[in-house]
Amino acid sequence: MNKKFINLIIIIFTLISFNSLHSLENKILFKINDSLITTIDFENRKKYLLFVGDNKNLDEKDILEDLISTHIFYNYFKNSQNTFDVDDRVNKIYNDILKINKKNKDFNETLFKQSEIIYNLRLDLIRKLILEELLNLNKKQLFINEDDNNLVYKYSIKYLNIYLYDLQPYKEEIKTLNIKKIEDIESYLNKNNISFFKNEKEISNINNLNYKIKNKIKSKNNFFVIEKNGLASYINVKKSFETYEDLYATIYSFESSQKIKKKDLSCENLKKNNEQLNLIVKKYEFLKLNDKIKFNLIDLNDYIEFINNDSFTYVILCELNYNKELLNNINLNKAITSEVQKIEKKFIKKYSKVFNLKIINE
Numbered sequence: 082m083n084k085k086f087i088n089l090i091i092i093i094f095t096l097i098s099f100n101s102l103h104s105l106e107n108k109i110l111f112k113i114n115d116s117l118i119t120t121i122d123f124e125n126r127k128k129y130l131l132f133v134g135d136n137k138n139l140d141e142k143d144i145l146e147d148l149i150s151t152h153i154f155y156n157y158f159k160n161s162q163n164t165f166d167v168d169d170r171v172n173k174i175y176n177d178i179l180k181i182n183k184k185n186k187d188f189n190e191t192l193f194k195q196s197e198i199i200y201n202l203r204l205d206l207i208r209k210l211i212l213e214e215l216l217n218l219n220k221k222q223l224f225i226n227e228d229d230n231n232l233v234y235k236y237s238i239k240y241l242n243i244y245l246y247d248l249q250p251y252k253e254e255i256k257t258l259n260i261k262k263i264e265d266i267e268s269y270l271n272k273n274n275i276s277f278f279k280n281e282k283e284i285s286n287i288n289n290l291n292y293k294i295k296n297k298i299k300s301k302n303n304f305f306v307i308e309k310n311g312l313a314s315y316i317n318v319k320k321s322f323e324t325y326e327d328l329y330a331t332i333y334s335f336e337s338s339q340k341i342k343k344k345d346l347s348c349e350n351l352k353k354n355n356e357q358l359n360l361i362v363k364k365y366e367f368l369k370l371n372d373k374i375k376f377n378l379i380d381l382n383d384y385i386e387f388i389n390n391d392s393f394t395y396v397i398l399c400e401l402n403y404n405k406e407l408l409n410n411i412n413l414n415k416a417i418t419s420e421v422q423k424i425e426k427k428f429i430k431k432y433s434k435v436f437n438l439k440i441i442n443e
Contacts, residue, residue: 331400
């Protein structure tokens, strides 16, 4: 066979192989109008997220949603009359982050391409500025007049829903089980191949909750079942302090040679029997208390019992002092974050249609 012809075949085969490999590596992920966003853009976004923060554990689905969001906002920016001057700000942000990163001995600058970092910073800044504009239009909704209970505490609610129809054959058996937390019922359901739905969310204001759940929380019942609309809902509530910063606890403590009944351990009763009990009253910075006290003394009159041979030591939370201005700021920031998330979600839903978003590889 002619040598030149053989060489030509080799060259053609090499080009085909290269193009085939390249096409495998760089797939289209989604389209917005005439713009194609590919796996290379996705990988650049991942590198960018590592450059700007500790984002190595981000889920790929979240990164893709974030990438879609930035490009929808960018298309809105291109099609609007906005005149944001972002270039100088982006360069400053880049240099500031780079300076911080270089203080980390494990940081390798060669892994990051400056032009790609700048490009993604620009996308993020444009999104941020548009969201700020939209937030200002909704700022009246951010007025907060919280009661102290909502200021001091935050609530995490974990719930597991099962159709009563599916649960019916097992109800009597479940009554005999020692179910004290959601994990117990989840284990039983999995063992018996019973379908269920589980979720967890943080509640910023318990006044917005169903009255049954709210009453359970107020009665300090943190695990309970509610049956409604054909569902059995197993609900676990975790109550904790919004922050330990500037939080102070007045704690009563005393020793006893005999076990004390719960009803006699209220702060009011202890005050009346102060001299008889040899009560110790101290004010502590909550942050410096040990974990057992921090995680168990949440509400006033909560107590811990320590048993040492034939002696009982009781520690009771009887007063809380806190920085109300700090807590108001924390709650305002949470409200702003929540509102921004709602605005972004609504914006993406609307402009996904306007800009003809089409996801190719999900």
